[in-house]
Amino acid sequence: MMDYGAAIGQQLINGVVLGLCYALLAFGLNLIVGILGIMSFAQGEFYMLGGVFTFAFMQYLGLGYVTSILASILIVAFIGALAERFLIKPLAEKDMEITLLGTFAISIILMNLLEYIFGNTPQKIFTPFKTLYNIGPLVINQQRLVIIIAGILLVLLFNFMLKNTKFGISVRATSQNKVAANLVGINVAKTYTLTFGMGCFLAAIAGALMGPLSAVYPSMGQNIGLKGFVVIVLGGMGSLPGAVYGGIILGVIESLGAAFISSEWKDLIGYGAMILILLFKPQGLFGRKGAGV
Amino acid sequence: MLEITQLEVSYGAVQAVKGIDLEVKDGELISLIGNNGAGKTTTLHAISGLLKAKAGSIKFNGQELTVLKPYEILQQGVAQVPEGREVFPELTVFENLEMGAYLTSKDSKLFNDTLEMCYTYFPILPKRKNQLARTLSGGEQQMLVIARALMSQPKLLLLDEPSLGLAPMVVEQVMSIIQEINKKGVAVLLVEQNANLALEISNRGYVMETGKIVLSDDSKNLLDNEEVKTAYLGI
Ligand SMILES: Nc1ncnc2c1ncn2[C@@H]1O[C@H](COP(=O)(O)OP(=O)(O)O)[C@@H](O)[C@H]1O
Ligand SMILES: [Mg+2]
Numbered sequence: 001m002m003d004y005g006a007a008i009g010q011q012l013i014n015g016v017v018l019g020l021c022y023a024l025l026a027f028g029l030n031l032i033v034g035i036l037g038i039m040s041f042a043q044g045e046f047y048m049l050g051g052v053f054t055f056a057f058m059q060y061l062g063l064g065y066v067t068s069i070l071a072s073i074l075i076v077a078f079i080g081a082l083a084e085r086f087l088i089k090p091l092a093e094k095d096m097e098i099t100l101l102g103t104f105a106i107s108i109i110l111m112n113l114l115e116y117i118f119g120n121t122p123q124k125i126f127t128p129f130k131t132l133y134n135i136g137p138l139v140i141n142q143q144r145l146v147i148i149i150a151g152i153l154l155v156l157l158f159n160f161m162l163k164n165t166k167f168g169i170s171v172r173a174t175s176q177n178k179v180a181a182n183l184v185g186i187n188v189a190k191t192y193t194l195t196f197g198m199g200c201f202l203a204a205i206a207g208a209l210m211g212p213l214s215a216v217y218p219s220m221g222q223n224i225g226l227k228g229f230v231v232i233v234l235g236g237m238g239s240l241p242g243a244v245y246g247g248i249i250l251g252v253i254e255s256l257g258a259a260f261i262s263s264e265w266k267d268l269i270g271y272g273a274m275i276l277i278l279l280f281k282p283q284g285l286f287g288r289k290g291a292g293v
Numbered sequence: 294m295l296e297i298t299q300l301e302v303s304y305g306a307v308q309a310v311k312g313i314d315l316e317v318k319d320g321e322l323i324s325l326i327g328n329n330g331a332g333k334t335t336t337l338h339a340i341s342g343l344l345k346a347k348a349g350s351i352k353f354n355g356q357e358l359t360v361l362k363p364y365e366i367l368q369q370g371v372a373q374v375p376e377g378r379e380v381f382p383e384l385t386v387f388e389n390l391e392m393g394a395y396l397t398s399k400d401s402k403l404f405n406d407t408l409e410m411c412y413t414y415f416p417i418l419p420k421r422k423n424q425l426a427r428t429l430s431g432g433e434q435q436m437l438v439i440a441r442a443l444m445s446q447p448k449l450l451l452l453d454e455p456s457l458g459l460a461p462m463v464v465e466q467v468m469s470i471i472q473e474i475n476k477k478g479v480a481v482l483l484v485e486q487n488a489n490l491a492l493e494i495s496n497r498g499y500v501m502e503t504g505k506i507v508l509s510d511d512s513k514n515l516l517d518n519e520e521v522k523t524a525y526l527g528i
């Protein structure tokens with residue numbers, strides 16, 4: 001009995017860790033969905049870039065884990081901003097729908113480019129955060145603890161920024177009323193570019209943090225990109241709290257499902273949950289109809 | 294101050310503004326009247342840079358506006374109150390006003406003075422300060438949008454049908470505040486379908502029909518004009 005409880009506790013920890021990574025990725029995706037009004041199919045590839053770049057900086061430049069993360073997420077944010085400015089924006093000016101294909105193209109290009117450069121062999125990121133902590137019968141390694149702390153801090157930080165800074169308020173204002181945003185002097189095009197960059201930044205952090213717990217390789221973004229989509233359907237399209245709760249819920253049910261049902265069922269459980277939500281609460285668990293960001 | 298010459302604006306193949314001339318001089322209150330679909334909103338959007346001019350020029354104190362971005366036009370001193378009470382619905386009243394000063398809030402003394410001025414014009418706004426804009430009544434939202442435009446300290450204020458859908462008492466209140474704003478030295482270009490209302494308070498007026506200016510004169514002459522009377526004043 002005791003063992004069973006401990007096993008559940010252990011899977012809960014793993015689920016929350018995985019869930020926070022989903023949450024960061026989906027938070028970024030919902031920023032993009034909520035503010036630019038477009039769906040990005042490339043979010044998984046920006047997650048991948050975060051992981052692969054971190055690996056590459058450590059492996060080929062000999063940088064430390066933390067330095068490599070910082071360098072990669074800044075570069076990924078910059079790549080995201082460039083992609084918005086030179087690919088998505090021109091498409092959006094022609095036809096909003098076609099931006100879907102645009103982000104799909106970005107996803108394919110990034111994946112294949114990275115595969116061409118690095119090959120597709122899964123690589124391990126070696127983290128310096130290796131200490132194991134015992135909490136009663138539970139064991140948590142330091143990397144997982146780092147993910148939990150970093151995940152929570154990042155969500156709080158972005159939330160604070162969006163609610164309380166002039167820049168953050170202008171980003172929300174733009175999503176709520178584009179005409180009015182233009183008329184009060186907000187540079188709407190720049191806001192879109194920065195927001196897309198921030199969305200990619202969050203995906204990249206998730207990829208760099210998850211790297212040491214799984215493996216990194218150029219096609220790793222495909223599955224996680226779909227997960228990001230599942231999370232925002234669960235939580236509500238464009239809803240930032242929805243992305244966080246949806247991410248953690250998906251992470252936890254996947255971990256519990258994998259441990260107690262079968263690890264092959266892991267993905268099925270997530271997609272099943274998404275279909276149920278679509279059937280019974282299409283605006284998502286935390287989405288409000290017509291709610292702005 | 295504002296000089297529009299031979300302005301043309303199109304939506305794809307549809308030409309909505311077909312070569313108009315319009316002028317607003319320093320300190321003037323000018324009305325632009327015309328039926329639904331005449332091209333009034335299109336004209337204002339072209340002035341604010343939300344739409345590109347197809348031909349012609351819009352000069353503001355000598356500066357060509359047609360080549361500028363919306364935020365650059367605001368920096369020149371041209372602010373717009375768009376039609377339909379375009380608040381930021383999920384921001385508070387105060388945050389809406391803060392956004393109005395998006396380009397100018399660096400100097401906090403100036404910000405506070407302008408805010409004070411807006412609160413004096415619209416005493417309801419400080420009472421609603423922390424409420425989300427979507428919870429305001431229609432009239433309050435219109436006042437908020439006017440105040441938000443004033444927060445940028447414009448030299449020229451463009452107003453697009455500020456009376457539309459408001460209760461008669463509120464309309465009167467809003468109109469008298471527009472007059473007051475104008476008396477403080479802000480030039481006003483007032484777009485209205487309610488011609489009577491606009492001509493009563495303006496110095497001069499322009500009448501627009503299907504993309505063209507068909508009449509322009511002192512407002513009091515327009516109020517006496519037989520064509521205007523039958524077509525727009527319902528007399
Ligand atoms: N977004 C648009 N796309 C196509 N045509 C438009 C658009 N907006 C306005 N129009 C057309 O342009 C003309 C002028 O419209 P508008 O400037 O809104 O008139 P008003 O403000 O005087 O009522 C109308 O015929 C209208 O149908
Ligand atoms: Mg109109």
